Amino acid sequence: MAPIKLFADLKSQPCRAVYLFMKMNNIPFQMVRIDLGSGEHLQEEFTKISPIQRVPVIEDNGFVLGESGAIFRYLARKFNVAEHWYPSKDLERQGRIDEYLNWHHTNIRTTAMMTFRHQFINTLRGKPIKEDEVKRFKTELKKSINHIDKYFLKDEPYIGGKEISVADLQAFCELMQLDIIGDENEYRFNPKVRAWADRVKAQIEPYFEPCQEEGISPMQTIYNQLKSSKL
Template structure:
């Protein structure tokens, strides 16, 4: 098998790439990398990806990091639906790119930082949650969810039109991270965004839930972990 995918399903972008491969029946060799064990910091992994991040793909010697680049590459290489990253419609492609460029310092930044500040950082440092920083990221996330609702979705079922795209996959995986720390109300309180998440989840069943099992487990143990912080 020529395509290898290195991932950790605790990572939102890793889940997006993993789900994409599974949903589109693209054969690949699974290469799980446990971030919690520091497997991304080993010299062996550094030879694969000097940036020491996940996800990464190795397509018969062509190594590519960064989830957005990976998803675009896979969409264009394999014979799958044109909805994921439109090849022949410049305007539809531009709409997908619009969200992909916007999300880095909006959906991704704010949702990821809330998760990290509530769980990862306190566990690693032994310090309490930094409420001032949390307030900033929460404010940013409220704004981001509002933009997803009013600007990207509006009256259409998916972020970039009437069909699912890689933008929906990345956006949904970022917001689902909040589920692990009981902060999903940021999107469930918005009926438009909540319905969109469920639409994406149903469209990608069963792979979406399979990839999020680690987030569901994190949610179960989070209250006990929080009590120890």
């Protein structure tokens, strides 16, 4: 049986989350790199695979699946990964993880991504940063961070429980994008969320080098160079 193909760009937060999940669970896969920066995801060849022109996408013996949340669930069930990643027996914990994955896209993903985009992309394109927009998204992001604290973590070390899950990977990979532009305090201001982020980081550390080398470091270098040139 051919290994699963993972179409991804490690500069993308959801791509990093899926990549890490597959690595941490020893799921065999072939990485097919799609360069978002050059618009490779918009080209005809990739559009035939994924009409919505987004990554990550997996292909498993002809079956194509997009959306990181759906990919997590599919892989967890197919490869019978450890129960803590996506519980099949504890329906309450599974429900909480599903709740986070659904909530994530219109809360943490939207606010963190737009905080990042308004600063990184505008700097990259030589456009002025719209400080009022950045302030608005940071305000909404702070509300979302506090919701993770009070609702999703409560007194637990991870989202919805005592062990790491796909929800933690999804959340952490999104938030750490802010480190690239020096805005890590936008989520680390909250002591409980900061401690959670440190726990997740320690868990993924052995598998993280490609994400750092291919995804995060190049963007940090570009951003720092552009910022320095404006001083």
